[in-house]
Amino acid sequence: MKKWFFLSAAxxxxxxxxxxxxxxxxxxxxxxxxxxxxxxxxxITGVYYPTGGAIARIVNKKREEYGIRATVESTGGSVFxxxxxxxxDLEFGIVQSDRQFQAVNGLKEWEYKPQKDxxxxxxxxxxxxxxxxxxxxxxxxxxxxxxxxxxIGNPGSxxxxxxxxxxxxxxxxxxKDLKAESVKxxxxxxxxxxxxxxxxxxxxxxxxxxxxxxTSGRRKTQFVSITETDALVQKYPYYAKSYIPKxxxxxxxxxxxxxxxGVKATFCTSAKVSDQVVYAMVKEIFENFEEFKKLHxxxxxxxxxxxxxxxxxxxxxxxxMYYKEAGLMK
Numbered sequence: 001m002k003k004w005f006f007l008s009a010a011x012x013x014x015x016x017x018x019x020x021x022x023x024x025x026x027x028x029x030x031x032x033x034x035x036x037x038x039x040x041x042x043x044i045t046g047v048y049y050p051t052g053g054a055i056a057r058i059v060n061k062k063r064e065e066y067g068i069r070a071t072v073e074s075t076g077g078s079v080f081x082x083x084x085x086x087x088x089d090l091e092f093g094i095v096q097s098d099r100q101f102q103a104v105n106g107l108k109e110w111e112y113k114p115q116k117d118x119x120x121x122x123x124x125x126x127x128x129x130x131x132x133x134x135x136x137x138x139x140x141x142x143x144x145x146x147x148x149x150x151x152i153g154n155p156g157s158x159x160x161x162x163x164x165x166x167x168x169x170x171x172x173x174x175x176k177d178l179k180a181e182s183v184k185x186x187x188x189x190x191x192x193x194x195x196x197x198x199x200x201x202x203x204x205x206x207x208x209x210x211x212x213x214x215t216s217g218r219r220k221t222q223f224v225s226i227t228e229t230d231a232l233v234q235k236y237p238y239y240a241k242s243y244i245p246k247x248x249x250x251x252x253x254x255x256x257x258x259x260x261x262g263v264k265a266t267f268c269t270s271a272k273v274s275d276q277v278v279y280a281m282v283k284e285i286f287e288n289f290e291e292f293k294k295l296h297x298x299x300x301x302x303x304x305x306x307x308x309x310x311x312x313x314x315x316x317x318x319x320x321m322y323y324k325e326a327g328l329m330k
Contacts, residue, residue, distance in 0.1 A: 033067040035277055040081040040093035042157075043186040044074050045213065047205040047298050048094045048265065051124055054295040055267070059284050066280040076184070077157035079109050085270050086115055092273075092281070096127065096158035096203065097264040098238040101312040108161060117271040119316035121278060122285070122307045125205040125298040128242045128262040129162045132211060133199035134192060135220040135253060142170045142226055151181040151188045151200035159185060162263070163201035165236075169228045189214035192221065199224070205265065205298035207248055215251035223249075223258040238263055238310065264310040271316070278318030286326060304328060
């Protein structure tokens with residue numbers, strides 16, 4: 001009798017352990033299946049930060065289905081984002097189209113070190129190289145910047161490279177002809193209103209919180225035309241002419257559109273990020289395209305076709321998978 005008792009007890013213990021084990025494995029498996037991704041953006045007053053947030057919100061709505069949890073990080077901008085993606089510190093990042101081109105081709109900050117693993121996902125909004133000056137500074141054209149206190153942007157930002165290109169096209173040396181400042185875009189409006197600088201450059205989609213702040217203070221401001229752009233547009237494939245519409249910032253004194261040039265914001269990743277993750281990200285943005293366009297005024301000019309333009313890095317296979325499925329690419 002005792003023998004049967006012990007046999008029955010052993011059998012029940014085995015069944016108990018066997019029944020509880022799958023539950024533990026299922027829980028562990030679920031935890032492992034959650035992929036955490038971080039999107040690098042830019043300063044909180046620009047368009048990159050809300051753009052990263054918009055992408056994350058749309059993707060996170062399907063986190064149960066895809067097992068993806070997206071978060072957003074405010075960063076120093078394009079150069080930082082490229083380097084962090086390549087180092088594996090970020091999975092995705094928003095990068096100006098010119099910086100994408102330079103990174104892939106081993107130019108500028110990446111001279112002789114092409115970033116072969118950088119991958120394009122899609123383009124986003126157009127960005128204009130924008131120059132705002134205080135009216136009392138007497139700056140009416142880019143040539144008037146000589147001898148003035150001008151913020152050209154923090155090292156590692158895309159706007160800094162654009163500002164230097166604009167200055168050089170006008171025959172101005174940022175090192176010799178200006179009192180150049182190198183602060184982040186978020187700090188420039190306050191410096192302008194506090195009379196600590198006379199003007200600042202910022203490459204951004206419009207309308208922008210930074211320019212709303214800069215044009216709403218006590219000190220009167222105006223957007224300055226950048227017209228010496230023909231050679232730039234011909235020389236660099238990532239540049240195109242653009243303008244800042246009049247009336248977009250009521251506090252500015254401009255009565256006409258302000259001509260300038262610009263680039264595009266692009267969404268980038270690494271070749272090491274899985275096809276499944278990139279596919280899910282692209283699918284959710286493109287299949288919720290109208291919802292995405294409503295998340296920021298700068299997106300109103302977007303079309304699905306335009307989101308496939310301005311990409312100089314190879315398109316990630318996960319993104320290409322969706323584009324072919326949707327008939328957007330062959």
